[in-house]
Amino acid sequence: MTLNMKLKRLFVILFIVLLGTAISGCAHVPVWERGHLAKPQMAIDPYPLQNHILLHNYSSREAAASTHSSGTGGGCGCY
Numbered sequence: 001m002t003l004n005m006k007l008k009r010l011f012v013i014l015f016i017v018l019l020g021t022a023i024s025g026c027a028h029v030p031v032w033e034r035g036h037l038a039k040p041q042m043a044i045d046p047y048p049l050q051n052h053i054l055l056h057n058y059s060s061r062e063a064a065a066s067t068h069s070s071g072t073g074g075g076c077g078c079y
Contacts, residue, residue, distance in 0.1 A: 029037065040046045 036042070045051050
């Protein structure tokens with residue numbers, strides 16, 4: 001076999017593995033189980049208000065603007 005055929009075979013195998021992984025990640029969730037996924041514990045950030053307050057507190061003490069700030073920054077940089 002030539003190198004070109006080996007690369008094609010490797011590409012096809014890799015494509016099949018990636019396609020199988022992507023397809024297996026999709027799942028149908030029944031209606032009666034969707035309530036479990038809507039719980040606050042299942043969220044990426046279960047306490048968004050507390051996280052926002054901490055980010056505001058941190059960004060107000062920084063000397064430069066953070067990504068969560070709409071202002072130009074400021075503050076003394078101390079706690």
